[in-house]
Amino acid sequence: MPVQNSEIAAMFDQVADLLEISGQNPFRVRAYRRAARTVEGLPRSVSVMLAEDRGLSGLPGIGRDLAGKIAAIVQTGHFDQLDQLKVSMPGDVTKMVALPGLGPKRVKILYDTLKIRTLDELRRAADQGKLREVRGLGPALEKKLSQALDKPVAERRFKIAVAEQEATALSAYLRGCGRVAIAGSYRRRRDTVGDLDILVTSTHGSSVSGKLAAYENVSEVLAHGPSRTTVVLRSGLQVDVRAVPAKSYGAALLYFTGSKAHNIALRGLAVKRKWKLNEYGLVDENGTRIAGATEEGIYEALAMQYIPPEMREDRGEIVLAQRHCLPPLLEIADIRGDLHVHSDWTDGTANIEDMAAAARMRGYQFMALTDHSRRMAVAHGLSPDDVMRQMRVVDALNASTSGFTILKGIEVDVLKDGSLDLPDTILARLDIVVAAVHSHFDLPRDVQTERVLRAMRHPRVSILAHPTGRLIGEREPYELDMDRITSAAAESGCILEINAQPDRLDLNDIHAHMAKLKGARLAVSTDAHSTLAFQYMRFGVDQARRAWLTAEDVINTRPLSDLRALLKR
DNA sequence: GCCGTTTTCGGCCCGACTGTTTTCAGTCG
Numbered sequence: 001m002p003v004q005n006s007e008i009a010a011m012f013d014q015v016a017d018l019l020e021i022s023g024q025n026p027f028r029v030r031a032y033r034r035a036a037r038t039v040e041g042l043p044r045s046v047s048v049m050l051a052e053d054r055g056l057s058g059l060p061g062i063g064r065d066l067a068g069k070i071a072a073i074v075q076t077g078h079f080d081q082l083d084q085l086k087v088s089m090p091g092d093v094t095k096m097v098a099l100p101g102l103g104p105k106r107v108k109i110l111y112d113t114l115k116i117r118t119l120d121e122l123r124r125a126a127d128q129g130k131l132r133e134v135r136g137l138g139p140a141l142e143k144k145l146s147q148a149l150d151k152p153v154a155e156r157r158f159k160i161a162v163a164e165q166e167a168t169a170l171s172a173y174l175r176g177c178g179r180v181a182i183a184g185s186y187r188r189r190r191d192t193v194g195d196l197d198i199l200v201t202s203t204h205g206s207s208v209s210g211k212l213a214a215y216e217n218v219s220e221v222l223a224h225g226p227s228r229t230t231v232v233l234r235s236g237l238q239v240d241v242r243a244v245p246a247k248s249y250g251a252a253l254l255y256f257t258g259s260k261a262h263n264i265a266l267r268g269l270a271v272k273r274k275w276k277l278n279e280y281g282l283v284d285e286n287g288t289r290i291a292g293a294t295e296e297g298i299y300e301a302l303a304m305q306y307i308p309p310e311m312r313e314d315r316g317e318i319v320l321a322q323r324h325c326l327p328p329l330l331e332i333a334d335i336r337g338d339l340h341v342h343s344d345w346t347d348g349t350a351n352i353e354d355m356a357a358a359a360r361m362r363g364y365q366f367m368a369l370t371d372h373s374r375r376m377a378v379a380h381g382l383s384p385d386d387v388m389r390q391m392r393v394v395d396a397l398n399a400s401t402s403g404f405t406i407l408k409g410i411e412v413d414v415l416k417d418g419s420l421d422l423p424d425t426i427l428a429r430l431d432i433v434v435a436a437v438h439s440h441f442d443l444p445r446d447v448q449t450e451r452v453l454r455a456m457r458h459p460r461v462s463i464l465a466h467p468t469g470r471l472i473g474e475r476e477p478y479e480l481d482m483d484r485i486t487s488a489a490a491e492s493g494c495i496l497e498i499n500a501q502p503d504r505l506d507l508n509d510i511h512a513h514m515a516k517l518k519g520a521r522l523a524v525s526t527d528a529h530s531t532l533a534f535q536y537m538r539f540g541v542d543q544a545r546r547a548w549l550t551a552e553d554v555i556n557t558r559p560l561s562d563l564r565a566l567l568k569r
Numbered sequence: 570g571c572c573g574t575t576t577t578c579g580g581c582c583c584g585a586c587t588g589t590t591t592t593c594a595g596t597c598g
Contacts, residue, residue, distance in 0.1 A: 027581055031570035063571050101587090103596050138589060184598095197598085223597095225586055230597095240598080242585095255583090260598070267582040272575080278583055 001445060002047035003074050005039050011079045012036035017094040018085040020104035034061035037261055041315050043514040047074050048483045060314065091117025101144045109136060123149050157192035158237055159472055160539060161502035166237055167196055170215065177211055178202040179249065183256035187309045189542035191505040192472060195238035197256045201246045208243040248280045250294035255279035261314035269302050310545040330544045334551040335537060336559065337366035340411065340434055340465060340497065340525035345390055346371040347379035349530045352397065358531035360404050366560050368407040369394060370434045373421040375413035384426045391429065405560055407431040411465060416440045418454030427460040432567050436465035445479035452485060456494040462567040463523055466499040466506040482511050489520035495555055498524045500540025512547030521566065523555050
């Protein structure tokens with residue numbers, strides 16, 4: 001099986017950790033980390049890029065040496081340098097650096113002085129009170145490590161919709177202190193967030209810190225300074241709040257929004273002009289202030305377009321902004337209808353009329369009714385007869401309304417062999433066929449890929465729903481060769497869905513970007529099972545924006561007449 | 570290890586907080 005980008009990134013991260021612990025040049029360490037982020041965020045699989053003989057060394061942070069190493073990994077499946085480092089430094093050292101309060105320097109000290117190389121040995125040393133005796137460490141760190149070892153919380157990320165609830169409540173609570181903005185990966189609209197980064201404009205930061213510490217949902221205060229406070233909420237979500245003066249608002253928002261890689265690249269641009277960019281502003285070599293009150297002012301001073309937060313990942317957006325050719329990203333107002341909607345005919349909670357009314361309330365012109373097919377027995381899937389009956393009901397509803405159309409559709413199950421759960425004669429009578437995998441998630445990669453490709457090539461299939469089947473934090477995506485899937489979408493005209501349910505967000509940003517680059521078209525759909533669920537559309541639009549999609553790339557921005565032409569193949 | 574209308578060598582983002590110090594290193598974001 002070809003090596004995945006994420007595996008290469010993980011190898012590079014491990015090498016970076018090990019080099020750092022062994023005291024290597026920190027810039028060399030950073031080069032590995034940067035390359036890891038680049039590979040991870042690539043819209044195409046490295047194996048395929050190499051097979052197509054496309055050089056890797058043009059990619060940001062990947063020069064001749066690392067390009068060669070990546071090629072070797074793809075060819076052999078393993079990374080010699082990493083293997084050697086592991087031999088010279090056995091044990092769990094890379095797990096140890098992940099513990100709070102432990103970094104490469106302290107791990108090295110522990111390794112050298114106490115011969116600690118595993119988490120078990122670390123625990124024993126902590127229990128015996130040996131850590132506090134090490135020079136540079138102390139009882140506070142020993143206690144902190146003991147606690148961290150007691151609850152080895154796997155790094156927990158929160159779905160964007162969950163984080164949004166906390167963020168909304170907390171920003172309302174802090175509003176009295178000054179202007180409040182939620183920054184970080186939340187503002188970049190990542191599908192999950194690790195913590196909340198909140199910015200408050202205030203002349204006296206200590207009152208903001210005090211107010212945050214007094215918030216009823218705070219379970220623990222991790223750090224408490226005059227300008228920056230870190231707490232953990234009862235939900236486990238960590239929150240950083242930073243108080244800044246109004247004249248630094250833009251610089252702080254930029255800094256706190258990230259991503260880190262984007263910030264580093266921007267600071268590099270400032271340094272080239274002998275300027276300095278930090279969270280307080282952009283200043284020239286004499287210390288004269290150039291910009292800082294707004295993000296727009298900073299980008300302008302650096303001679304580039306304003307970059308929307310969703311694009312700030314250092315994946316090529318900076319060069320585009322310098323050339324003033326950023327794509328006009330999709331906006332929620334561009335959406336004219338929803339192409340994946342359920343009713344109480346299967347597992348939805350509302351009847352067809354109410355779903356249609358809710359869609360209309362949002363200003364939509366159309367909605368595709370796509371209940372499940374019979375194979376989904378748990379959802380009371382529709383038989384061919386049921387589909388015929390439902391079509392007559394929809395025809396009657398459409399006849400009695402104007403200015404809004406319910407498209408007759410189905411979410412048809414893709415069976416194990418890639419065939420569909422309803423006869424072609426039925427599918428042919430529908431306006432739209434959405435195909436989806438709901439079973440046999442554990443097929444081998446090539447078998448699963450062939451299965452899905454077969455469904456996509458079926459001439460009646462308009463859209464492939466939630467293409468990878470992931471449930472964030474609950475179920476991994478099934479094994480699928482996304483290079484082939486996205487290529488097939490472009491070739492066949494089968495449209496790929498960005499499912500906007502916050503626990504799916506499937507396709508994800510990287511795969512959606514991959515699809516765009518190949519010329520495939522996408523649909524952003526809510527998969528609504530209730531009238532309220534139409535609200536999820538914005539989460540799907542967020543991911544579409546992270547994938548650099550424009551209204552042109554997304555079919556449900558089209559007027560109904562244009563759309564119909566795209567649904568028939 | 571990468572990278573270049575400053576450079577193919579010599580730079581490489583920047584500041585806050587903590588716990589340990591007795592002026593600062595390490596960690597973190």
